[in-house]
Amino acid sequence: MRTKYTKVFAVLALVACAAQIEGCATYKLANGPLEVSYVLANDYHQAQLTAIEILKDPNVPPMAKGAIKKADAAGNPAIHAVADTAKQYAAIKAQIDAIKAAGGDPTTEKILEAQAALAALKAAILNAQPLIHELLTAIRGIR
């Protein structure tokens, strides 16, 4: 049933959709593991900045603040794991690139090492994503 609010909600939905598309565009540009790690860490930090503003509000109940702190206590090491595995992957990739630049062929062992490092990075990213969601859930529960 169309009401006078239908157009308002349609415009709001369009704006939200555009924001999502821009978000998707950012992830589309992040087509490498290091780029994805960077975008993920940035997303987490932005969520933290919102959480800090909420924690400064004296009207927010202690239990709600506790939920945010708990979420961040779990999220922070997960982001560190993403950064650490990203560095390990970058280091092995650099070795392979150096071998190729020198005209050589990387050994099977080196390639397997790189695959394992990439798999570890992917696992760290998959592990971090729900923890970022936990922090956002704790924030949205207050708002």
Add this chain to the structure above:
Amino acid sequence: MSIDLILKLIDFLFARGFDALRWKQNRSAVKAQLEGWHASSASDDEKIAALDGVVAAIDDSSGEIKNL
């Protein structure tokens, strides 16, 4: 739809709007960074340095969250 429900919906939308604006601004900055990397063929070392910078900022924020 009652007035209370409409007011709650507007509060929710404003709250979402604030967060969406911050995230939209951040997405623009991150997108610019990624576009810059692609345009300049940034090295992995540069990308790792940028990642380290964000992780350091995350640690600072975690410290602040813990103390609030």
